[in-house]
Amino acid sequence: MTTTETLPTPFPTERTVVVTGAASVRGIGRATADRLAGLGWSVAIVDINAEAARAAAADIALRHSVPAIGVGADIASEASVDAAVAQIETSLAPIVALVNLAGISSPTEFMDETVAGWERIFSVNMTGTFIVTQRVLRGMIQRRLGRIVSASSISAQRGGGTFSKVAYSASKAGIIGFTRGLAREMGQHGITVNCVSPGPVDTDIMGGTLTDERKNDLSADTLMGRVGTVTDIAALIAFLVGEDAGYITAATYDINGGLQIS
């Protein structure tokens, strides 16, 4: 009997995940890199803060005994990303997963927004995600294997309401369209493309550490009575980049304690 089914490419034992925006000590990226290292992945951290990226990688390598490197790059710059990914490709095992977490926020209200401010948000959150993804996909397409996970936000679905305003919400809504369109093109290459859409999580992107008062305010409308933790988000991402998630693509995962229906 013949079949036209495409069998998935098995995961190699030695494989690398690239996590952008994973230098921040209290961030989602750092927690994700840490979790994946614990699952045996080699880890490459790409962050605009080069020194913190190298320190995070050194710490992860030490604690999990996996190869890890930290590379400084501005994801909004094609040349910077090209150099960073080239360095990763020559230093570590083949890249099987990319987690796009580098991002910036903005609390500027719409009538005070400027074209420069708007473009700054979009250049990192949207164009940066495009640049890194396109660069990493070259190798994934050749190897017929890949997992891409990017960060949208509850702000895209609810129109903010946490910290950032219109520019951020619009850029994160863009990630959902990016995910779906790219998934449509990449399925034929054995590559899945998904995004996660977290509710508020206590990280630096929220304008600094959340006070108890802000935490209470942000928790009030959730069904679980608390804000998210970086571990909550890292666990979901780790599943989505894993071998078992090969039939999940073009999906947006709400991870917000139920905030999407409240």
Ligand SMILES: NC(=O)c1ccc[n+]([C@@H]2O[C@H](COP(=O)([O-])OP(=O)(O)OC[C@H]3O[C@@H](n4cnc5c(N)ncnc54)[C@H](O)[C@@H]3O)[C@@H](O)[C@H]2O)c1
């Ligand atoms: N924290 C939340 O409540 C929340 C909710 C929904 C979505 N998100 C999204 O999750 C992702 C991770 O956010 P976080 O909360 O960990 O924030 P964070 O501020 O802790 O981490 C963001 C990281 O991105 C890096 N970065 C910023 N600009 C960059 C650039 N041009 N090039 C390379 N690196 C750059 C920063 O140095 C930092 O390490 C972001 O995309 C954010 O929009 C966060």
